[in-house]
Amino acid sequence: MTPMPIPASHATSDAPRSRSISLAGRGKTPVTAELVELGHGKPVVFLHGLVGLNDHWEESARLVAPYAKCHLLEMPLLDLLGDDCSIDGVTELTANFLQRHVGEPAVVVGNSFGGHVALKIAIQRPELVRGLVLAGASGLIEKSIVSDVQIRPSREWVARKIGELFYDQTKMLQSDVDRAHEVLSHRRQARAMVKLSRSARRNHLGDEIGKIAAPTLIVWGRQDIVTPPEACEQFSRDIRGSRVVWLENCGHAPMIESPDRFGAALTEFVRELDSRPAAT
Numbered sequence: 426m427t428p429m430p431i432p433a434s435h436a437t438s439d440a441p442r443s444r445s446i447s448l449a450g451r452g453k454t455p456v457t458a459e460l461v462e463l464g465h466g467k468p469v470v471f472l473h474g475l476v477g478l479n480d481h482w483e484e485s486a487r488l489v490a491p492y493a494k495c496h497l498l499e500m501p502l503l504d505l506l507g508d509d510c511s512i513d514g515v516t517e518l519t520a521n522f523l524q525r526h527v528g529e530p531a532v533v534v535g536n537s538f539g540g541h542v543a544l545k546i547a548i549q550r551p552e553l554v555r556g557l558v559l560a561g562a563s564g565l566i567e568k569s570i571v572s573d574v575q576i577r578p579s580r581e582w583v584a585r586k587i588g589e590l591f592y593d594q595t596k597m598l599q600s601d602v603d604r605a606h607e608v609l610s611h612r613r614q615a616r617a618m619v620k621l622s623r624s625a626r627r628n629h630l631g632d633e634i635g636k637i638a639a640p641t642l643i644v645w646g647r648q649d650i651v652t653p654p655e656a657c658e659q660f661s662r663d664i665r666g667s668r669v670v671w672l673e674n675c676g677h678a679p680m681i682e683s684p685d686r687f688g689a690a691l692t693e694f695v696r697e698l699d700s701r702p703a704a705t
Contacts, residue, residue: 429437430585433590438517438660439463439464439465440463440489441461441462441463442461442462442463443459443460443461443462444460445446445457445459445460445615446458446459446460446514446522446526447460448518448522449518449521450506450509450514450515450517450518450521451507451513451514451606452505452506452508452516453507453509454506455508456500456501456505456518457501457514458498458500458501458518458522459479459498459499460496460497460499460526461479461483461495461497461499462494462495462496462497463486463490463494463495463497464489464491464492464493464494464495464700465493465494466492466493467487467493467494467496467529467531467532467555467695467699468494468495468496468527468529468531468532468555469486469489469493469494469495469496469531469532469691469695470494470496470498470523470527470531470532470533470534471486471495471496471497471498471517471520471534471535471539471541472498472500472533472535472536472538472539472542472543473498473499473500473533473536473537473538473539473627473668474536474538474540474678475502475503475537475538475539475621475622475661476501476587476601476604476605476608476619477499477536477537477538477539477608478558478675479497479498479499479646481536481678481680481681482495482497482534482680483686484520484680484685484688485684485685485687485688485691486688486703487688488684488685488688488689488691488692489688489691489692489695491546492534492699493687493690493695494697496526496527497661498519498522500515500518500519501545502515502617502618503608503614503617503618503621504614504617505617505621506511510547510617510620510621510624511620511621511624512538512545512595512621512624512625513545513624513628514539515538515542516542516545516546516549518564519546520546520549520550520553523546523550523553525578525604527553528550529554529625530552530554530555531553531554531555531620532554532555532556532557532558532559532562532694532695532698533546533547533553533554533556533558534610534691535560535562535565536557536560536561536661536678536679536680537560537561537562537651537652537678538563538621538622538625539562539683540560540562540563540564541562541563541625541628541630542558542562542563543558543559543562544574544630544634544637545564545566545630546547546626547641548630548633548634548636548637548638549651551637551638551639554639555639555640556639556640556641556642556694556695556698557637557639557640557642557664557699558641558642558643558644558694559641559642559643559644559645559660560643560678560679560680560687561645561646561649561651561652561676561677561679562652562656562660563598563625563626563630563652563654563676563696564625564629564630564634564657565630565652565656565659566633566652566653566655566656566659567611567625567626567651567652567656568589568614568650568651568653570654577610578601578606578609578610579610580602580606583602583605583606583609584597584632585602585603586605587602589650589651589676589677590651590676590677591676591678591681591682592646592648592674592675592676592682594684596681596682598654598681604647610682617675618629622648627631631659631663634660634663634664634698635664635665636665637664637665638665639662640694640698641664641666641667641668641697642659642667642668642670642690642691642694643660643661643664643667643668643669643670644670644678644687644690645657645669645670645671645672645679645690646668646672646675646676646677646678646682646683647671647672647673647674647675648673648674648675648676649675649676649677650676650677651676651677652677657669657671667676668694672686672687
């Protein structure tokens with residue numbers, strides 16, 4: 426796919442705007458999430474995976490920002506408690522965000538666990554989703570990063586697990602390894618990671634993804650070993666009218682490993698949606 430050129434008049438966007446927001450979910454205590462916004466126009470919402478950050482999306486989001494208002498939602502997944510700490514709980518929190526803080530149908534972009542959440546919203550709350558973009562989404566086939574999780578693991582174990590997300594491990598950020606090592610050294614957060622991962626693995630969407638009606642772009646690393654190519658192929662087969670962009674020499678986190686190619690594919694998708702005639 427040849428990326429659409431960005432006109433000079435659209436080459437820059439406003440500086441990112443950051444704030445904390447409160448979300449209501451299934452639990453009794455409101456959840457505080459971090460929101461980064463950049464650009465102007467129709468909304469595009471980015472949802473990260475279990476060890477993801479808003480920072481991981483920012484380079485790709487900057488390519489989209491000349492054409493859309495990008496909302497980077499960083500949920501404190503490993504600090505969630507009770508009923509919020511599950512794939513269904515995070516889906517409800519995210520739907521609450523879309524309804525109350527975005528206020529109109531959005532292009533929802535999700536990686537890994539975030540892709541699973543995006544899929545569930547497209548199935549259960551289609552009125553909130555203008556378009557769907559999946560990258561390494563769970564929900565069908567997944568090799569869990571926490572399948573043999575340890576309490577207080579060694580840094581070497583964490584580096585090996587994070588490294589599995591990448592084809593080119595030189596793209597792995599040492600700051601992410603340090604952060605994951607710190608998080609998994611705390612029993613409560615390690616247990617939250619296991620609980621969220623297990624709830625996602627139990628929530629197989631094979632019988633439901635055919636219900637998705639939103640225009641869908643699937644951007645997949647050809648060398649993804651966490652959610653392998655056959656997962657992408659099943660999503661493509663079962664989501665009517667979906668389009669696949671394969672990224673060669675790329676693993677499970679294309680927005681980190683190949684942000685320019687990921688951002689170009691997303692930008693073209695958003696511009697195509699904008700060019701469609703309004704539904705009557």
